[in-house]
Amino acid sequence: MTGLTGLSSSAACMLLAVVVILYVLVGGMRTSLIADYIHTTILYAILLTFAFTLAFTFQASSDMLSSPAKIH
Secondary structure, rough: OOOHHHHOOOHHHHHHHHHHHHHHHHHHHHHHHHHHHHHHHHHHHHHEEEEEHHHHHHHHHHOOOOOOOHHO
């Protein structure tokens, strides 16, 4: 926030806390937990997709990385 808007770090931290408190008050704790669960699920799906894509890409293209035993 500081680099983007010029807002001081202290004010940015306070603004973040106020926004989160308002979000929880308006939507309730259940809404916050559901949103966190959905975001975490999406992030894990993206992480696993990238990990498997990299693993299979390197495995197919490199003789040194063709198996865990050769890597070790």
